[in-house]
Amino acid sequence: MTTVPIAEELLLLAYDNESGKATGSRIGLDLGMAAAVLVELALAGRVAYSDGNLVVVDATPTGVPVADEVLAKIDSNVPHTPASWVQRLRHGLRDRILSDLVTRGVIRDVDEVELEFIHVHRYPSVDGSVEDETRARLAAALAGEGAPDERTAALATLIAATRMEAALGLTGEEAASAHEKLERIASGAGFSGGVSLDQSTVRPSVALVVIALGKAIQAALGTPRPVTH
Numbered sequence: 601m602t603t604v605p606i607a608e609e610l611l612l613l614a615y616d617n618e619s620g621k622a623t624g625s626r627i628g629l630d631l632g633m634a635a636a637v638l639v640e641l642a643l644a645g646r647v648a649y650s651d652g653n654l655v656v657v658d659a660t661p662t663g664v665p666v667a668d669e670v671l672a673k674i675d676s677n678v679p680h681t682p683a684s685w686v687q688r689l690r691h692g693l694r695d696r697i698l699s700d701l702v703t704r705g706v707i708r709d710v711d712e713v714e715l716e717f718i719h720v721h722r723y724p725s726v727d728g729s730v731e732d733e734t735r736a737r738l739a740a741a742l743a744g745e746g747a748p749d750e751r752t753a754a755l756a757t758l759i760a761a762t763r764m765e766a767a768l769g770l771t772g773e774e775a776a777s778a779h780e781k782l783e784r785i786a787s788g789a790g791f792s793g794g795v796s797l798d799q800s801t802v803r804p805s806v807a808l809v810v811i812a813l814g815k816a817i818q819a820a821l822g823t824p825r826p827v828t829h
Contacts, residue, residue: 603751604730606755607636607697609730613731617724619724623767624762628763632762634687634690634693635686635814637670638682642805643754646658654681654809655679656675682815707725741756741785742756742778742781748785750806757782757789762817789807
């Protein structure tokens, strides 16, 4: 696993480059990041969806510390549903990944004090190349420039499930249009259950995991507010 983890991509998209503050739903982002780590493990052939639970099919470490910690946790536990795992994993995950990105010089940690004793952290961008590449892939997918690869389709699915269109700099009618396109990408990849897995553009084993995680996020967030045109 040498590419940028999807959880990092979601996090970078959600934080404003200049202010360093998170945009959108905090719980939505946390759930999306937890799901993203599980998607990484599915893409790497380490976990699968079986009998309603996520199970380990290969316990070999991937080389990515966060993913490997989650893999070991799943392997050492009794089977749990995708909904259970995203709730179990979301706590503390954001801080861990923020710290990793700071250490690598992608963002910086600005520690400010408000009301004389409350510490507030902001994370402005330092190296925008990772996020730029992510946004370029998403823009190409939204523009319909060929079928996106598994990773990009999975990222698009998680953005739609968590209602993170605002992180793409879109509001109102543009956000509504983007949400519909993201859902079409998810459906075309077989990530929404809208097409047969035989017709999916990705591996069925990955599709089953992403479908289950998408439903878990949507159930946790409840009925979304209508996106106005």
